[in-house]
Amino acid sequence: MSRVSSRITLQDVAREAGVSLATADRVLNGRAGVRGATAERVRDVVARLGYRPNAAAARLARGETYRFCFVLPSGPNVFMRQLAEQVTNTAEWLSTHNAFIDLLRVDVFAPEALASTLEALIGRYDGVAVVALDHPRVRSAIDDLTAAGMVVVTLVSDVPSSHRRHYVGVDNIAAGRTAGTLIGRFAGGRQGSVGLIVGTPALRDHAERQFGFTQVLSGEYPGLKLLAAQESLDEDVRTQAIVEQMLRDVPDLVAIYNVGAGNSGIAAALAAAGQAGERIFIGHDLTDDTRRFLLRGVMDAVINQDAGHQSRSAARVLLAHCSGEPLFDEQERIRIDIFVRDNLP
Amino acid sequence: MSRVSSRITLQDVAREAGVSLATADRVLNGRAGVRGATAERVRDVVARLGYRPNAAAARLARGETYRFCFVLPSGPNVFMRQLAEQVTNTAEWLSTHNAFIDLLRVDVFAPEALASTLEALIGRYDGVAVVALDHPRVRSAIDDLTAAGMVVVTLVSDVPSSHRRHYVGVDNIAAGRTAGTLIGRFAGGRQGSVGLIVGTPALRDHAERQFGFTQVLSGEYPGLKLLAAQESLDEDVRTQAIVEQMLRDVPDLVAIYNVGAGNSGIAAALAAAGQAGERIFIGHDLTDDTRRFLLRGVMDAVINQDAGHQSRSAARVLLAHCSGEPLFDEQERIRIDIFVRDNLP
């Protein structure tokens, strides 16, 4: 029953408030030269009539174009490839809204390179979305961009102490905790060891997931013994070797949690040992591979953060901050998705 | 590296193709009176330059306003209240895009009433989003609306055999299967009975969830015995009574799956029996209550379909279909969310 009749324009507001279009315009756009009482009257009418500026007309009149730069890690990481692809889709959408995206890829393990890449962006863009590295050099580069009047958004991996305007991504501690709870529950009282594989603890998101996971497992599932974390550098061959070793050395292995990439390696090792489906196996990022592993019962759950959502969200946030349009917080919250075999999209 | 330089307008396309603005316009808007070869040339240039119409300008020029009607069930159902609230939010957003929403609430258990409500909408709206009931009268009402040139979208609950243009909602069979898998896995080999509570099997979504759940449980977890489904009519007092009885009569009760509303009643019954946290308890719809139950360990998982997402998605779909703008399928897919204690938003 929330009815709004046809369309209220600034004209209507001005007429109703007994002022000219120019004055109404001055009030709404915060331009100087309007007496307080008059401004108040206009604002009252705006509220009373429920006036909302026509988004299309406003955009058209403003006529600005925005340039954004997305900085993603290079390398073969599947999730980052998905993200890059989604950024390309987003770029297409943005291009109909007078905003343009350049996509840059830099070595994720080189904070210096990332920092100098960022610094080179100063003045060339209106906004930057960056998969950041929590490192003093990077932080100061982000602050420099912000100081230069650019809007900076961190993507996937945050730098909380920087002056970035917004973080688009999930709480990775919570993601790790989620994995912990799922493994704990799936184990259902069984006793034994749990293997933990991380890409590299140098990545903030990996470290955070590991932290959350450890917290839950050691705090709430005393029957499960957490093995020392092994580093895979996100490579299939290394995860495979790690798991093969584990299957040999740890007879009471109940579950494996893979914090980073390389799930195919784990699946291969399990299959080779004839153990696929015997051990609980939880990992991150829904890909063609992990989807197949779920369907075949090799993996038990996949924790995911939607690349498309993150890319679009970053774009919307940048656009909103640059153009001063409102933002719906709720829509920009990235969820920690849990996928099992039955709720695959 | 996907760079698009400033902005290509229809002017640029026309110049590049060596035709007039008028002709370029005729080609792009499919107006008659252009020779095939000429049209081809224009389309080539469009592709080559990557021309995309300015969304704001197009909207403004079209200058149409759209009227949509959202038809939701009346009654105290929490999810439907959330949905109604989100529709109100969506209405606010839409109002800046020249589209307006009326919200109607009708008795969900009365197909005749729903059907006649729908029929009364003919000609008064450009689009309708309806939480439908799968009933011949309702189906034919939807078909009548469609025949009258209106865009009809089913929301939350589908009528697949109707001519609705789109279904915004989840696959409820998959949702039920997901619950089944979670309970099966959480039980972790324990033997015993599983209680099943539905609001009413007359609701398609409830029936589908029950179907999916039963499928998984009886097919894959032979150690778990599924008790006969009990009807709660989505009422707390009734679910409470049902569970109290269950706790008395079924000593080996392992888990409870509540297909509909009324989770508070279940929590109360469990608490009264001192059994909160002892039985696996999975239900639907994330609310203040269920969130609290998750945090306290009373519930083990909540399966959710995001009301805000569904409301916005329905609006976007209606808008896109009415105005002929493109739609990003991937963005409009509603996910089956699994929430445990650790990944609450």
Add this chain to the structure above:
DNA sequence: TCCAATTTGAGGTTCGAACATCAAGAGAAA
């Protein structure tokens, strides 16, 4: 009361596409 500063009004231009109208040009059929 008068001057100066501040407020307000009136009007115009711009953005890019959609859509309309009319005349000029091309081509085909008679």
Add this chain to the structure above:
DNA sequence: TTTCTCTTGATGTTCGAACCTCAAATTGGA
């Protein structure tokens, strides 16, 4: 060649807000 139809160009108007300028009205202070 003439006539008629089919294409094309030229040109305008519209949408609603943003932003600009200049003149008129109002206000406040001296």
